[in-house]
Amino acid sequence: MSDFLLPDDTDPLTIPFWEGCRRGELLMQRFPASGSFCWPPRPMDPVSRTLEHEWVPVSGRGTVWSVAIPHPPLLPAYTDLAPYNVVVVELEEDPTLRMVGNVVAAADAPLNSVDPHSVAIGEPVQVVFAEVGDMVLPRWVRR
Amino acid sequence: MGVVPIQDRTAIVGIGQTAFGKGLEDSELSLACQAISMALDDCGIAPSEVDGLASFTMEPNREVDVAKNVGLGDITWFSQVGYGGGAGCGVVTQAAMAVATGQAEVVVAWRARKRASKASRPWANVAQRIEDGSQWSRPWGLLRPVDEIALLTRRYMHEYGATRDHLANVALAFRKHANRNPAATMYEKTLSREQYMEGRWISEPLCLFDNCLETDGALAVVVVSAERARDLPQVPAYIHSGAQGIPPQHNTMTNYFNADPLLGPSWAAAKQLWKRSDFTPADVKVAQLYDAFSPLIPLSLEGYGFCERGEGAAFTDDGALEWPHGRLPTNTAGGGMSEAYVHGFNLVLEGVRQIRGTSTSQVEGADVSFVTSGEGVPTSALLLRK
Numbered sequence: 001m002s003d004f005l006l007p008d009d010t011d012p013l014t015i016p017f018w019e020g021c022r023r024g025e026l027l028m029q030r031f032p033a034s035g036s037f038c039w040p041p042r043p044m045d046p047v048s049r050t051l052e053h054e055w056v057p058v059s060g061r062g063t064v065w066s067v068a069i070p071h072p073p074l075l076p077a078y079t080d081l082a083p084y085n086v087v088v089v090e091l092e093e094d095p096t097l098r099m100v101g102n103v104v105a106a107a108d109a110p111l112n113s114v115d116p117h118s119v120a121i122g123e124p125v126q127v128v129f130a131e132v133g134d135m136v137l138p139r140w141v142r143r
Numbered sequence: 144m145g146v147v148p149i150q151d152r153t154a155i156v157g158i159g160q161t162a163f164g165k166g167l168e169d170s171e172l173s174l175a176c177q178a179i180s181m182a183l184d185d186c187g188i189a190p191s192e193v194d195g196l197a198s199f200t201m202e203p204n205r206e207v208d209v210a211k212n213v214g215l216g217d218i219t220w221f222s223q224v225g226y227g228g229g230a231g232c233g234v235v236t237q238a239a240m241a242v243a244t245g246q247a248e249v250v251v252a253w254r255a256r257k258r259a260s261k262a263s264r265p266w267a268n269v270a271q272r273i274e275d276g277s278q279w280s281r282p283w284g285l286l287r288p289v290d291e292i293a294l295l296t297r298r299y300m301h302e303y304g305a306t307r308d309h310l311a312n313v314a315l316a317f318r319k320h321a322n323r324n325p326a327a328t329m330y331e332k333t334l335s336r337e338q339y340m341e342g343r344w345i346s347e348p349l350c351l352f353d354n355c356l357e358t359d360g361a362l363a364v365v366v367v368s369a370e371r372a373r374d375l376p377q378v379p380a381y382i383h384s385g386a387q388g389i390p391p392q393h394n395t396m397t398n399y400f401n402a403d404p405l406l407g408p409s410w411a412a413a414k415q416l417w418k419r420s421d422f423t424p425a426d427v428k429v430a431q432l433y434d435a436f437s438p439l440i441p442l443s444l445e446g447y448g449f450c451e452r453g454e455g456a457a458f459t460d461d462g463a464l465e466w467p468h469g470r471l472p473t474n475t476a477g478g479g480m481s482e483a484y485v486h487g488f489n490l491v492l493e494g495v496r497q498i499r500g501t502s503t504s505q506v507e508g509a510d511v512s513f514v515t516s517g518e519g520v521p522t523s524a525l526l527l528r529k
Contacts, residue, residue, distance in 0.1 A: 003271070004271075004282060005269065005271055005272075005273055005281045005282045005286075006271060006272050006273065006282055007272075007273060007278035007279070007282055008272060008273060008274045008278055009272075011274070039279075039400055040276065040279040040394075040400060046392070065298065065399070066294045066295070066297045066298040066301070066399075067294070067297055068285070068290055068293035068294045068296075068297060068346050068347060068348075069293075069344070069346065069347035070284060070285070070286065070287070070290050070293075070345075070346045071343070071344045071345060071346065071347070073264075073267075074284070074286055074287075075267065075269075075286055078284045078286060081284075083344070083347070084284055086283055086284050086285045086290060086294065088294055088298075088399045095402075096400065096401060096402050097400075098399045098400055099279075100279060100280040100283050100285055100294075100397070100399065101283050102283050102284065111283075111284055116347075121297070121298070121301050132282070137282060137283070139283075
């Protein structure tokens with residue numbers, strides 16, 4: 001497991017997001033001045049040009065916007081699981097909030113736990129949280 | 144139209160390229176110097192006259208090392224453009240700006256790369272802990288550029304009814320052109336639609352033949368003023384218009400996080416390119432479109448206005464991209480997919496050859512030559528004219 005690539009868990013901007021994942025909560029960055037959500041997170045709101053932001057729990061419900069199925073050559077940890085699905089999930093709260101992830105059979109199931117060819121654009125999914133190395137990452141199950 | 148300060152004021156007068164291959168013995172520095180030396184010989188300009196250098200931020204060779212080896216004099220202008228394959232036409236455009244504004248008189252622009260060995264795969268050389276923007280995609284197994292473009296491709300197919308047959312149209316057209324170009328890596332290897340359909344998957348929906356080659360090689364061009372160009376031996380390829388493009392809320396490669404992800408950087412570059420031009424897409428008889436991956440062709444055809452949005456895939460039907468009878472012969476030397484992948488700089492040289500009348504798939508009456516750099520990343524484009 002520890003050979004998977006991992007996000008940066010030391011960036012003060014995004015620490016709250018990763019802490020949310022650890023608690024089983026999907027948080028999105030929102031700038032109160034404009035009310036706009038931003039993903040991926042950033043220092044400045046392009047609408048209001050303000051810096052003050054908050055982390056807001058969202059439903060964790062979304063739909064598959066696209067899907068790719070990588071085959072080797074890949075990095076070793078991923079080669080072992082290929083072919084697997086990588087999806088972009090559009091969140092219910094705002095169609096421009098799209099996250100890269102994987103559809104899996106259950107929170108702790110591997111990347112190849114569903115037939116990658118069965119994953120379709122438009123499928124409804126729900127966030128789950130998986131321990132990967134020393135972090136907790138969002139993944140998606142069908143709902 | 145008001146005054147366009149750089150329009151037709153400069154020209155590409157010299158071109159040079161090394162052999163393309165896998166595992167070439169020469170170093171990247173040696174390859175760069177050979178290509179530059181050939182480009183200078185091509186136009187009969189002495190190295191001591193070169194006073195400007197332009198390349199990619201990803202170029203491995205420094206100006207100082209190139210200048211030392213080729214025997215250049217005082218270099219008083221130098222510049223680099225970022226974003227990998229998006230840079231090429233921007234590099235040439237900046238060279239044209241430098242010459243048109245008098246900041247330089249003779250600019251060499253080049254790209255050298257040894258990409259063919261497995262050890263040089265950029266995506267494989269990453270730290271486990273990712274600190275840049277790719278931390279929001281790579282941990283989930285979206286590791287390589289092909290995976291990133293595969294996600295956009297699947298969505299494009301879903302929205303517009305594009306199919307693998309359309310992508311095959313692209314791959315087959317470029318292979319046919321490479322089969323006519325002795326310098327092309329795939330000169331002797333034909334490709335059939337059946338072979339394409341049976342090609343192994345790299346990242347579904349993209350197969351092996353939707354991907355560019357991995358190439359060692361180098362290419363260079365020489366840019367001077369239009370006045371100087373008229374006294375030189377080669378037919379000048381005048382730089383008519385050039386533009387770079389980053390659209391609002393763009394994410395390089397993983398452009399999934401805004402309102403309209405399929406509206407890529409080419410749309411931004413196109414607006415400026417045509418605004419500063421006497422021509423429209425209807426005037427373009429030959430194109431060199433950046434093809435790290437086959438789906439970038441329909442996206443570019445749409446972005447630069449050769450068809451309506453969503454029609455780029457259908458545009459490729461009926462041999463539209465094929466020399467000599469297609470409505471827009473494209474990548475006439477074979478492109479990144481079948482000639483060589485040197486970050487798209489070989490497309491610039493083929494654009495010049497079409498103006499000179501020396502392409503191995505020469506389009507008759509090609510008095511306007513259109514070249515693009517990478518779609519999916521901050522990009523650039525060029526219009527050359529006779």
